[in-house]
Amino acid sequence: MSVDHTSSYQRSGPFHEGDRVQLSDDKGKLYSITLKSGDQWHSHKGWLNHDDIIGRDEGSLIETNSGTKYQALRPLLTDYVLSMPRGATIVYPKDAALILGFGDIAPGVRVLEAGAGSGALSISLLRAIGESGSLISYEAREDFLAIAEKNVKNYFGAIPKTWELHLGDVRDCVLTNSFDRIVLDMLAPWDCVELAAKVLKPGGVFISYVATTTQLSRVAEALKDHGSFTEPESFESLIRGWHHEGLAVRPKHQMNAHTAFLLFSRKVATENGALKRRRRPAKGAYEEITEQR
Numbered sequence: 252m253s254v255d256h257t258s259s260y261q262r263s264g265p266f267h268e269g270d271r272v273q274l275s276d277d278k279g280k281l282y283s284i285t286l287k288s289g290d291q292w293h294s295h296k297g298w299l300n301h302d303d304i305i306g307r308d309e310g311s312l313i314e315t316n317s318g319t320k321y322q323a324l325r326p327l328l329t330d331y332v333l334s335m336p337r338g339a340t341i342v343y344p345k346d347a348a349l350i351l352g353f354g355d356i357a358p359g360v361r362v363l364e365a366g367a368g369s370g371a372l373s374i375s376l377l378r379a380i381g382e383s384g385s386l387i388s389y390e391a392r393e394d395f396l397a398i399a400e401k402n403v404k405n406y407f408g409a410i411p412k413t414w415e416l417h418l419g420d421v422r423d424c425v426l427t428n429s430f431d432r433i434v435l436d437m438l439a440p441w442d443c444v445e446l447a448a449k450v451l452k453p454g455g456v457f458i459s460y461v462a463t464t465t466q467l468s469r470v471a472e473a474l475k476d477h478g479s480f481t482e483p484e485s486f487e488s489l490i491r492g493w494h495h496e497g498l499a500v501r502p503k504h505q506m507n508a509h510t511a512f513l514l515f516s517r518k519v520a521t522e523n524g525a526l527k528r529r530r531r532p533a534k535g536a537y538e539e540i541t542e543q544r
Contacts, residue, residue, distance in 0.1 A: 260331055260406050266304050266323070273330060274313065274321040283326065283334065328378070331406060332371045338398040339368035342436060342460060343510050345488045347375040353515055354432055354458045356380065363430045363450060364388040365421035366437050370399030372460075376434070377403070377411050386414050387430075389421035422446050428453075436460040441473035448479040451518040457483075459514040467512045474516050482528045485514040 260271060266286060274282040276296075284292050290301045297317030304313055304323055313321050326334075329344040342350070350372065356362065358381035367373055367390035376386050390396040396418050404410050417423075421435075421443060432455060433447045440459045447457050457480060459470050467485055474480040490507040493500065519525045 260326060260328070262325070263309070265306050265308055266325075268301075268305055271326055271331075272304060273324050273326045275324070276319065276321055281330075282321070283330075328374065332374065335369065335371070335402045335405070336398055337369045338392070338395040339366070341369050341371035342375075343371075343507075344375075345490050345507065346460065346510055346513060347372050349488055349513055350434060350458055350460070351375060351379050353513070354434070354456050356432055357384075359383040360431045361429065362386045362432045362434060363421070363424065363426075364434045364436075365443070366390045366392075366395065367399040367416060368395055368436060370402035372434065372436065373399060373403055373414070373416075374406050377407070377414055380413060382413060384413060386411075387424070387426075388414065388416050389419060389424070390416065391418075391420060393418055424450060426450055430455060432456045432458065434458045434460070438466075439469075440466070441470045444470070444473045444477050444480075448477060448518065453518055453520045455518040457514075457516040457518065460511050461514070462511050464512070467514060470514060478524045479519055479521060480516040480525055481519060482525075483514050483516040485512055487512050 262270065266272060268286050268288050270286050272284055272286055274284065282294065284301070286301045286305055288302055288305060291298050292301065296319040297315030299313055299315045307313070307323065309324055311323050313323050315321070332341060332344055350356070356376060356379045360380050361384060362376055362380060364373060364376060364386060365388070367388040373386065373388055380386060388399070390399060396416060400410070400416055403414065424446065427449050428451070430450050431452060433451055435443055435458065437443070440461065451457065457474065461467050461470060471483045471485065474483045487509055489509065492503040492505070494503050
């Protein structure tokens with residue numbers, strides 16, 4: 252079955268029956284409904300008919316029987332990801348955007364992903380690679396895999412033909428030099444460095460998404476020790492919203508802060524190995540690592 256690229260979450264133009272619609276009031280509160288001819292939506296501020304929305308342009312003002320007005324828009328990818336059912340914790344949109352940007356994931360790119368979790372990152376990857384790319388995802392837990400599959404199908408309207416979802420360990424993948432990118436969202440990505448060296452094409456990008464500094468350190472050192480990857484670069488993303496009312500412009504008190512660390516590295520040609528970066532490490536920086544070994 253081919254993918255419906257004009258599904259409820261991606262369609263433009265007037266609203267259709269079956270579309271997901273996001274209603275916002277004058278205080279910014281959001282409500283989400285799926286349009287069905289003949290149905291009504293009720294709140295403490297009155298009710299409105301779904302038929303009053305169907306056929307209207309996106310962004311229209313819809314009025315309830317009590318005179319309350321709502322702006323009707325289709326949910327964006329961010330809205331869908333943050334509201335969809337979850338098994339594993341999702342890769343948040345702010346981090347997914349950086350993975351796509353810094354990982355240079357574009358149409359035609361072939362990506363290996365582990366694990367699929369709730370499918371949030373899979374959706375972003377599938378949108379980025381287009382119809383000419385491919386995504387192979389592994390998920391170790393059957394319950395998570397079922398949720399990821401359902402979320403992806405619900406978003407696109409069908410399972411994309413560019414996606415393969417497998418239950419099991421990503422290290423079972425034996426496709427040597429087959430991928431342009433590998434994205435690891437798992438507890439121990441350092442265990443997959445050898446796999447990454449085998450499956451990535453020279454110049455391919457290694458991407459790891461980890462929650463703690465201990466995980467970050469272990470995967471970075473594993474890449475350095477292997478010798479087939481460039482010096483890993485890592486960072487986190489912090490988003491601080493701003494309040495603006497006339498000249499009263501100030502940062503908001505709440506902040507979308509640490510979710511995870513992102514680490515990037517490149518596969519190098521095997522005949523020469525990676526160029527070692529010259530550095531003078533801080534005294535004692537490697538003592539704990541040596542003791543663990």
